[in-house]
Amino acid sequence: MRSNIFKVSERGERLDSLQDKTDNLATSAQGFRRGANRVRKQMWWKDMKMRVCLIVCIIILLIVIIVPAGKISAVLRHSTQLDPVKHPGVR
Template structure:
């Protein structure tokens, strides 16, 4: 009963029954260790990628917020610029009207006395 065979389990390394079994078992262990190291490396890279994606998402959210703020600021600036443009247009119109009225008064001051003097 001491020589009773265990059922085959691929996850448990075979204990050397044949002369080459020890070398193959060691080779299998090294291969398993290399595969495990490669898997661990891949998992690490995947974790880094996931962290980078989440950071990128956070940066995109802040960029979206900044874009929205900039759009609101631009709209406010546009309104303010239109208001200032209208104010300056009215100011320019007032100045033109004042100049026209001033020229008319000046002409009246010159022409009326001249016409009155020539009629006498």
């Protein structure tokens, strides 16, 4: 009878210990989840900044390539429309 009471008492202590460990684990899991969400948001912002920088660089590169090409073609069009200059003494 005493051994049964002792076993029940030990079982209760083990259950209490297990409950404490479970509570600690739940708290740790919640902290981990918050940290993971924070890191995920930071990485998302970092990725978006990189994408925006890449798009801006591509747009600038296209402008640098297209605008001078447009000016060169305008100069070429303008030069072909001009009358040839006649130099005195040259036939």
